[in-house]
Amino acid sequence: xxxxxxxxxxxxxxxxxxxxxxxxxxxxxxxxxxxxxxxxxxxxxxxxxxxxxxxxxxxxxxxxxxxxxxxxxxxxxxxxxxxxxxxxxxxxxxxxxxxxxxxxxxxxxxxxxxxxxxxxxxxxxxxxxxxxxxxxxxxxxxxxxxxxxxxxxxxxxxxxxxxxxxxxxxxxxxxxxxxxxxxxxxxxxxxxxxxxxxxxxxxxxxxxxxxxxxxxxxxxxxxxxxxxxxxxxxxxxxxxxxxxxxxxxxxxxxxxxxxxxxxxxxxxxxxxxxxxxxxxxxxxxxxxxxxxxxxxxxxxxxxxxxxxxxxxxxxxxxxxxxxxxxxxxxxxxxxxxxxxxxxxxxxxxxxxxxxxxxxxxxxxxxxxxxxxxxxxxxxxxxxxxxxxxxxxxxxxxxxxxxxxxxxxxxxxxxxxxxxxxxxxxxxxxxxxxxxxxxxxxxxxxxxxxxxxxxxxxxxxxxxxxx
Amino acid sequence: xxxxxxxxxxxxxxxxxxxxxxxxxxxxxxxxxxxxxxxxxxxxxxxxxxxxxxxxxxxxxxxxxxxxxxxxxxxxxxxxxxxxxxxxxxxxxxxxxxxxxxxxxxxxxxxxxxxxxxxxxxxxxxxxxxxxxxxxxxxxxxxxxxxxxxxxxxxxxxxxxxxxxxxxxxxxxxxxxxxxxxxxxxxxxxxxxxxxxxxxxxxxxxxxxxxxxxxxxxxxxxxxxxxxxxxxxxxxxxxxxxxxxxxxxxxxxxxxxxxxxxxxxxxxxxxxxxxxxxxxxxxxxxxxxxxxxxxxxxxxxxxxxxxxxxxxxxxxxxxxxxxxxxxxxxxxxxx
Numbered sequence: 130x131x132x133x134x135x136x137x138x139x140x141x142x143x144x145x146x147x148x149x150x151x152x153x154x155x156x157x158x159x160x161x162x163x164x165x166x167x168x169x170x171x172x173x174x175x176x177x178x179x180x181x182x183x184x185x186x187x188x189x190x191x192x193x194x195x196x197x198x199x200x201x202x203x204x205x206x207x208x209x210x211x212x213x214x215x216x217x218x219x220x221x222x223x224x225x226x227x228x229x230x231x232x233x234x235x236x237x238x239x240x241x242x243x244x245x246x247x248x249x250x251x252x253x254x255x256x257x258x259x260x261x262x263x264x265x266x267x268x269x270x271x272x273x274x275x276x277x278x279x280x281x282x283x284x285x286x287x288x289x290x291x292x293x294x295x296x297x298x299x300x301x302x303x304x305x306x307x308x309x310x311x312x313x314x315x316x317x318x319x320x321x322x323x324x325x326x327x328x329x330x331x332x333x334x335x336x337x338x339x340x341x342x343x344x345x346x347x348x349x350x351x352x353x354x355x356x357x358x359x360x361x362x363x364x365x366x367x368x369x370x371x372x373x374x375x376x377x378x379x380x381x382x383x384x385x386x387x388x389x390x391x392x393x394x395x396x397x398x399x400x401x402x403x404x405x406x407x408x409x410x411x412x413x414x415x416x417x418x419x420x421x422x423x424x425x426x427x428x429x430x431x432x433x434x435x436x437x438x439x440x441x442x443x444x445x446x447x448x449x450x451x452x453x454x455x456x457x458x459x460x461x462x463x464x465x466x467x468x469x470x471x472x473x474x475x476x477x478x479x480x481x482x483x484x485x486x487x488x489x490x491x492x493x494x495x496x497x498x499x500x501x502x503x504x505x506x507x508x509x510x511x512x513x514x515x516x517x518x519x520x521x522x523x524x525x526x527x528x529x530x531x532x533x534x535x536x537x538x539x540x541x542x543x544x545x546x547x548x549x550x551x552x553x554x555x556x557x558x559x560x561x562x563x564x565x566x567x568x569x570x571x572x573x574x575x576x577x578x579x580x581x582x583x584x585x586x587x588x589x590x591x592x593x594x595x
Numbered sequence: 596x597x598x599x600x601x602x603x604x605x606x607x608x609x610x611x612x613x614x615x616x617x618x619x620x621x622x623x624x625x626x627x628x629x630x631x632x633x634x635x636x637x638x639x640x641x642x643x644x645x646x647x648x649x650x651x652x653x654x655x656x657x658x659x660x661x662x663x664x665x666x667x668x669x670x671x672x673x674x675x676x677x678x679x680x681x682x683x684x685x686x687x688x689x690x691x692x693x694x695x696x697x698x699x700x701x702x703x704x705x706x707x708x709x710x711x712x713x714x715x716x717x718x719x720x721x722x723x724x725x726x727x728x729x730x731x732x733x734x735x736x737x738x739x740x741x742x743x744x745x746x747x748x749x750x751x752x753x754x755x756x757x758x759x760x761x762x763x764x765x766x767x768x769x770x771x772x773x774x775x776x777x778x779x780x781x782x783x784x785x786x787x788x789x790x791x792x793x794x795x796x797x798x799x800x801x802x803x804x805x806x807x808x809x810x811x812x813x814x815x816x817x818x819x820x821x822x823x824x825x826x827x828x829x830x831x832x833x834x835x836x837x838x839x840x841x842x843x844x845x846x847x848x849x850x851x852x853x854x855x856x857x858x859x860x861x862x863x864x865x866x867x868x869x870x871x872x873x874x875x876x877x878x879x880x881x882x883x884x885x886x887x888x889x890x891x892x893x894x895x896x897x898x899x900x901x902x903x904x905x906x907x908x909x910x911x912x913x914x915x916x917x918x919x920x921x922x923x924x925x926x927x928x929x930x
Contacts, residue, residue: 248711280633287635295642310709310910311857312701313837316644316830323645453739455645515691515736518711 180379181594187372188587191391192580194365198395199576201358202402206569209409210562212351216413217558220344223276224421225551227340228428229269230289231333235435236540237262238325241300242442243533245318247525250308263297273336282339288332296324315446322443326459330436341425348417351561352410355402362399369395369583376590387586394579398572405568412561420554423481424547429474430467431543434498437463438536441505445512445521460505467498478546487549494542501535508532641840644831648808651825653817662765666872668775669882670929671890675727682884683728686755691736692728694721695748695757698739699828701853702915703760709910713737716849716915717758719904720777720875720895724756727891741827743809746770749876755884756877760849762811763874772881773874774888775927777895780847781867782812787836787860793843794866796821802842805832812846815869821845833857847871852918856911872925889927896924 215221240259244251270293274286299321306314369392377383440460444453470476475498479491504523512520524532643649677683686692696717697704704717722732738754745757749771760780763773784793784804793799796819806812808825816823824841826832833854835841844851848863855861877885895901901924908914916922 248708283633284635291639299642306857307708310707312699312705312708313830313833313854313857314708315699315706316828316834319828320642320644320831320834324642327645513738515693515738517706517713517737521711 181591184591191583195580198361198365201361202572205355205358213562215347220347224340224344226269226272227337231337233262233266235432239435239439242439246442285332285336292328352413385586387582391579391582394575398575408564409561412557416554416557423550426474426478427547433463433466434539490546497539504532646827648825651823659765662768665763666776667928667930669885671886674890682881692725693736693754695738695740695754697759699830721758742807758875762871771876772879772885776872776925778873779925780849780871782869783848784864785844785851792862794864804843805841856913
């Protein structure tokens with residue numbers, strides 16, 4: 130091995146032999162003409178055959194790769210940050226808004242019907258609750274309208290926006306007639322509840338499905354590995370390694386400080402980007418599994434409970450007849466969903482739950498639903514026997530074992546569970562965002578360091594041939 | 596050797612490489628172009644009552660006069676005596692009289708929204724029958740049923756009787772027995788607001804006219820030039836009339852008068868399109884109960900109870916008398 134002096138002494142030798150470097154010979158394929166009609170290609174090949182030319186090409190390739198790694202890395206961090214913001218603010222907000230719309234509408238219907246059942250002028254408490262529900266549904270509908278991006282979702286929002294004022298109009302009619310003691314009020318309430326069940330709630334369901342799918346999609350995108358950036362980084366590291374091995378063979382120098390610095394910088398890029406996106410993906414996944422997916426199951430349970438409550442009331446308001454039987458069937462359907470310990474939403478939420486604080490809440494929700502189902506059977510029996518007043522009293526009872534108390538209890542428990550899952554979703558999403566803090570700038574700067582190191586390292590070698 | 600030209604050439608090539616790299620990456624990183632969804636164009640479908648049939652589905656029924664006078668019932672042979680083993684004795688043993696009623700028809704069978712109590716003429720008649728059997732008018736188990744449930748509920752024994760604005764006719768006599776006539780209604784036509792008051796269904800050619808599913812009224816509408824719209828409950832007709840989704844309602848004046856009492860804009864015709872004799876429907880197998888009820892009805896006609904119930908005002912001050920004018924009980928006819 131020659132001495133480790135500066136490359137200047139060797140430069141003339143290399144320069145003279147540039148046309149027939151031993152390394153380049155195998156590359157020259159037999160039939161390939163030295164002078165090609167394509168001047169540009171010839172220049173590149175000719176340059177590649179000489180050592181400084183070859184080094185220049187390597188430098189260009191490294192410069193490109195380092196820059197590409199940097200740009201891809203930064204782009205990944207920026208877009209991932211955007212996606213996480215999207216999970217938190219865009220599709221996440223949309224998903225929560227859609228759920229809120231669905232829940233508020235269900236609650237409004239349940240509240241309006243049970244307020245009606247009480248007869249006369251409804252209690253201020255129920256009136257307030259109904260007003261709040263409509264208020265929340267309208268606001269969340271506007272939020273959903275602003276961030277929905279699918280055609281089906283936009284159609285669902287449009288149908289909801291069109292039908293909600295019609296629903297509230299019917300409810301006000303029902304209220305007015307009821308306050309005057311006129312039986313036509315009950316007919317308006319039936320019509321309003323029918324509109325809710327047949328048009329509004331299905332549209333809310335569709336919006337929720339759409340928003341949920343949009344959220345899951347964003348979460349999936351935010352939790353992917355940065356493949357493009359990783360490919361560029363690994364390629365850069367490969368070319369850096371090749372260049373260094375190649376150089377050390379040619380120049381008898383084991384290390385090129387610039388290239389070494391560049392390599393270290395690129396390894397740091399790899400590490401930082403890898404760790405940051407791995408952590409972010411973990412938080413996003415946890416935010417979905419224990420957060421948004423949990424909220425979906427819990428909200429499904431809550432909506433089933435609210436619809437059961439409103440069916441229970443309307444069965445009594447319809448006062449027998451064919452429609453009453455239909456509403457009773459709807460109660461049974463929703464209650465079966467709640468009590469389904471194999472595939473019901475409560476069972477799903479319980480199976481997916483990892484939060485020990487939530488377990489007793491979910492268990493209590495199930496027992497409350499069972500107790501309510503029993504009370505419901507009692508009050509249906511009363512109504513069937515013609516003891517209408519007794520049935521209504523039990524339906525409206527806020528005493529222990531009363532249907533009003535049990536259904537409210539169930540709703541509160543589920544709301545509490547949804548709140549907790551929502552907190553988890555938000556904290557995990559924000560943790561995902563935090564794990565990317567500084568990654569953009571860091572990766573960008575390190576890529577520039579890599580570029581500068583590689584360029585500097587090779588520039589020195591190239592200069593030796595001049 | 597190092598010419599400015601070469602240096603600048605190298606520089607420009609490097610610049611080119613950078614530009615290409617940036618171009619490639621920009622495409623890779625940010626190619627998600629968001630297509631905004633199209634603005635939806637919804638059509639505004641007006642709200643409709645649950646279970647509306649528009650147009651109404653009609654059973655094929657031809658006018659049936661095979662029974663002769665449909666208002667003729669079985670003569671009370673043993674008055675108010677309750678023999679052992681009779682239907683009344685069984686009801687007494689049950690401790691409660693099961694009656695199918697309407698809970699939505701103002702002044703006939705309805706829940707007073709302010710008290711949640713069942714009120715109305717039909718309910719009062721049922722209470723008088725319970726009073727005769729038990730000595731206590733409250734020994735009743737009410738079942739709220741729709742128009743089309745009346746016949747099957749009696750046939751299947753779900754109720755002992757149906758007192759629910761039910762027209763006696765020969766077609767129904769084949770399935771159930773009727774008591775003597777306890778109220779005489781007339782089919783009339785109600786329109787709303789600025790609509791011209793009409794005296795015949797022919798004047799409503801092509802217009803939408805509402806009645807309850809399974810009622811005699813809906814058949815009469817279908818036989819005319821008007822378009823029938825059927826709903827599960829009578830009050831649903833009033834809702835549709837108020838919302839402008841039907842142009843008129845045609846049914847018994849007893850029901851229409853209740854609508855007019857709830858809304859001044861409901862305008863009634865004066866011509867009777869048909870006589871609608873109301874009877875209490877009882878199982879064909881319980882002839883003794885039919886006779887017993889007829890004996891009760893005889894008493895109500897004769898002791899002034901009928902007239903008192905007809906004139907009894909509800910919490911809003913409305914009575915059948917104030918809405919339909921003075922009337923006397925229809926005379927009983929027996930086979």
